[in-house]
Amino acid sequence: MRHILKKKVSLPIFTVLLGLLSLVATGQDNEGTIWHDASLLTVHGKLDTVYTAPFQRFPMDMKDKVRERVWQLSKNAAGLYLDFKTDATDIIIQYEVEDKLAFPHMPATGVSGVDLYMSTPEQEWRWVRGNYNFGDTISYQFSGIDVDTIQSFRLYLPLYNTVKWMKIGISRYTELKAVALPEVKKPVIVYGTSIVQGACATRPGMAWPSILGRSLQRCVVNLGFSGNGRLEPEIIEFMTRTEASVYVLDCMANFTPGQGLNVEEAKKRLKSSVSNIRKKHPQTPILIAEHAGYSDGDIQPHRMQSYRELNVATQQVYNELLQEKTPNLYLLRHENLGLGIDGFVDGTHPNDHGMILYADAYLKKIDTIEKE
Structure with a gap:
């Protein structure tokens, strides 16, 4: 599978061989939180990252090949995830979605929520609990994470909704690096x-x-x-x-x-x-x-x-x-x-x-x- 980092002209070029691509912050609030544009990370879980919108599953050439309902469903972020490394003890995720937040038989946390896991040095995944708020802008705050050094995280995107934009906030005294290593194993x-x-x-x-x-x-x-x-x-x-x-x-x-x-x-x-x-x-x-x-x-x-x-x-x-x-x-x-x-x-x-x-x-x- 091909993975690329979508970047603005002003961003420096980083080598994929290093496996880690540092992200440039997109903004800073008055409390010292640095905001990173999540679309600049490699989005894993898709078959084509060159001609596909950051948080969707099909490239544009599929639009006229499949039925309209399938195309609309392909815009849902099911199975897509962001891998990154950070030493932040507090991580904030903010984003907006296109459709209704929940279904009668499925909660908003599944339809429209995100889900964070941390990998241990033994390559075991640990779930990270977050406090969330669902509104026009959805917000998740993961606080008090026990990290001494940079750790690997995986953020799963909503299963049944289309993400318009997403940003990740961390303290300006910490760093965030995108994991963009090529897949060693075939998917x-x-x-x-x-x-x-x-x-x-x-x-x-x-x-x-x-x-x-x-x-x-x-x-x-x-x-x-x-x-x-x-x-x-x-x-x-x-x-x-x-x-x-x-x-x-x-x-x-x-x-x-x-x-x-x-x-x-x-x-x-x-x-x-x-x-x-x-x-x-x-x-x-x-x-x-x-x-x-x-x-x-x-x-x-x-x-x-x-x-x-x-x-x-x-x-x-x-x-x-x-x-x-x-x-x-x-x-x-x-x-x-x-x-x-x-x-x-x-x-x-x-x-x-x-x-x-x-x-x-x-x-x-x-x-x-x-x-x-």
């Missing part, structure tokens, strides 16, 4: 539905692709589009522009009758998607996932029938492709995901517990794939 690229995008995690860092990324110590690219993960060839083509360590197709939840699609269309598009990936990347592992199910299937049989039919169809496509000698193809089963009745918010979308189960299932499967 995991995930194409999916609202569950991939992050519904209904309470915080951006609790979306299962984000949890998986921290566990793998690798970028996991989130191409989740709420209600619109339909295995469309334009998005498959976009994915295949980048060599992945694993391509993940987790779209079955959007082939239900309520989406205007059906089982036969799911089979057709799934087989075509795998074939199109294979044309460009003959050996890269492809992981297809079954529908995770619904928590109310036992007492609402039509709901159980819906996802079971889709999972049978997924298994049929998987077996057909294996018979056709498709290499390095893998299946994540409904049983592997293991979401029980306590793993959902509304019977369809995982809560934080369900997201952890999701991420754990993917972690185990990818670990198995990469050991082969």
